[in-house]
Amino acid sequence: MALEAADPGAQAVPVRVRFSPSPTGNPHVGMIRTALFNWAFARHHQGTFVFRIEDTDAARDSESSYTALVDSLRWLGLTWDEGPGVGGPFGPYRQSERGEIYGRIAAQLLAAGHAYECFCTPEELEADRDRAKAEHRAPGYGRTCRHLTQDQITAHRVANRSSVLRFAMPDHDITWDDLVRGPVTFRPEFVPDYVIMRANGDPLYPLVNPADDALMDITHVLRGEDLLSSTPRQIAMHAALADIGVGSGVSPRFGHLPYVMGQGNRKLSKRDPESSLLMYRELGFLPEGLLNYLALLGWSPGDDQEFFSLQQMAEWFDISRVNASPARFDVKKATAINADWIRHLQPSELNERLLPYLQESGLVSNPPTGQEQAVLEQALPLVAERLEVLTQAVDMLAFLLVDDEAFAIADDQWEFLDDAATATLTAALISLASLSTWTAADIQASLRAALVEDMGLKPKHAFTPLRIAITGRRVSPPLFESMEILGRNVCVARLTAAANR
Numbered sequence: 346m347a348l349e350a351a352d353p354g355a356q357a358v359p360v361r362v363r364f365s366p367s368p369t370g371n372p373h374v375g376m377i378r379t380a381l382f383n384w385a386f387a388r389h390h391q392g393t394f395v396f397r398i399e400d401t402d403a404a405r406d407s408e409s410s411y412t413a414l415v416d417s418l419r420w421l422g423l424t425w426d427e428g429p430g431v432g433g434p435f436g437p438y439r440q441s442e443r444g445e446i447y448g449r450i451a452a453q454l455l456a457a458g459h460a461y462e463c464f465c466t467p468e469e470l471e472a473d474r475d476r477a478k479a480e481h482r483a484p485g486y487g488r489t490c491r492h493l494t495q496d497q498i499t500a501h502r503v504a505n506r507s508s509v510l511r512f513a514m515p516d517h518d519i520t521w522d523d524l525v526r527g528p529v530t531f532r533p534e535f536v537p538d539y540v541i542m543r544a545n546g547d548p549l550y551p552l553v554n555p556a557d558d559a560l561m562d563i564t565h566v567l568r569g570e571d572l573l574s575s576t577p578r579q580i581a582m583h584a585a586l587a588d589i590g591v592g593s594g595v596s597p598r599f600g601h602l603p604y605v606m607g608q609g610n611r612k613l614s615k616r617d618p619e620s621s622l623l624m625y626r627e628l629g630f631l632p633e634g635l636l637n638y639l640a641l642l643g644w645s646p647g648d649d650q651e652f653f654s655l656q657q658m659a660e661w662f663d664i665s666r667v668n669a670s671p672a673r674f675d676v677k678k679a680t681a682i683n684a685d686w687i688r689h690l691q692p693s694e695l696n697e698r699l700l701p702y703l704q705e706s707g708l709v710s711n712p713p714t715g716q717e718q719a720v721l722e723q724a725l726p727l728v729a730e731r732l733e734v735l736t737q738a739v740d741m742l743a744f745l746l747v748d749d750e751a752f753a754i755a756d757d758q759w760e761f762l763d764d765a766a767t768a769t770l771t772a773a774l775i776s777l778a779s780l781s782t783w784t785a786a787d788i789q790a791s792l793r794a795a796l797v798e799d800m801g802l803k804p805k806h807a808f809t810p811l812r813i814a815i816t817g818r819r820v821s822p823p824l825f826e827s828m829e830i831l832g833r834n835v836c837v838a839r840l841t842a843a844a845n846r
């Protein structure tokens with residue numbers, strides 16, 4: 346193939362890449378990995394990141410899926426230079442608005458002999474496939490209609506047969522130097538002539554995708570390995586487009602990102618719950634944490650470095666370091682990286698990130714009251730180290746934020762509040778009553794003296810009933826600091842209520 350773009354980074358041709366999802370279903374992590382790698386490649390080469398929506402399949406595409414995609418990229422901070430909401434010189438960027446362009450190109454391809462009308466019925470195509478199978482040939486269209494005479498075409502029309510448009514593949518090997526996999530060759534018998542336009546005039550992916558890549562001056566196509574088999578068709582299409590004067594005449598270079606594997610060594614599928622991007626957002630992943638993890642699906646900056654920002658990724662991203670072998674999606678590792686990111690947030694930043702989740706759960710008003718804000722400022726340092734995802738804070742902090750009526754000891758905790766526990770709680774109340782200051786250190790000293798030293802209890806036995814009474818459960822943020830935050834009155838009320846049960 347003579348048409349090759351310049352090497353990545355070569356100054357002569359500015360890098361232009363695109364993320365071109367079809368808006369079907371919810372955004373999934375594999376898709377976002379593709380967006381991320383394109384984004385990083387563009388940013389690394391000071392190029393342009395185009396966001397194009399491939400919504401030519403009205404039966405499968407949906408507006409809600411489109412909105413979710415746009416919203417997700419925004420949430421993640423993967424900013425695009427051209428595309429929906431931003432515009433650009435090659436718009437519109439939604440293929441559903443470009444029908445006229447594809448119609449014109451299809452007509453040109455037909456006129457130039459790069460495409461032909463195919464009148465075969467589904468039954469004839471089926472018989473074709475059966476014949477190929479019986480003769481041990483690669484299955485695929487047998488080119489029945491490729492060389493019809495004008496008379497034959499007229500006869501089909503008179504017989505009211507409808508026709509699709511097929512692309513006429515060249516009869517030679519198609520080879521390209523894949524940016525990830527190195528040289529790849531497809532023999533012509535494995536790339537049959539394919540349909541580019543339906544009988545009703547709807548243009549199909551094999552036409553619209555390369556046509557837009559050509560029209561939008563895309564220099565590099567980075568996409569999932571599942572699309573590898575469409576690349577020889579598209580390379581042939583780029584040659585045909587160049588021939589009819591569409592685009593710059595230079596085919597983009599292709600790089601196929603490795604498969605993302607899910608559990609049980611299967612490809613991660615859209616249907617696997619752990620592939621849903623929205624789920625990670627709902628759980629309270631930070632965009633930074635999720636993107637950091639997705640970056641590691643097939644790429645690494647080297648030196649075992651696994652914690653880095655989007656900006657660092659852009660700086661370091663080198664497509665030649667993308668690994669061709671499948672990457673395993675590991676929710677545990679994603680969570681651990683996210684926890685790392687949470688630990689690195691400044692307290693005020695953590696506060697801000699948590700607010701939407703706390704407000705959603707009803708624990709904090711919108712905007713927060715002064716009292717709520719004060720509790721959060723004191724409480725966040727107690728939990729920041731333990732959070733893996735932001736929603737965990739809702740659970741951990743609820744006992745500090747709910748009002749007295751809403752506070753409840755979990756049902757399964759009452760069994761730990763036996764008679765001995767009641768005695769402990771009563772002793773604690775007496776000891777706390779004589780405390781003149783209410784700080785975590787004073788509370789701890791007073792309780793330790795009364796329960797451990799005077800009563801001779803083991804610390805675990807001394808403090809578990811208190812923890813249940815104050816926080817509602819046996820596992821909680823640090824007890825004495827929590828008591829300081831809650832204040833004397835609330836603590837006395839909770840201890841009394843538990844002792845009276």
Ligand code: GLU
Nearest residue numbers: 365366367399554568572
């Ligand atoms: N719309 C195609 C998809 O979502 C894009 C394929 C490509 O990147 O070329 O699979």
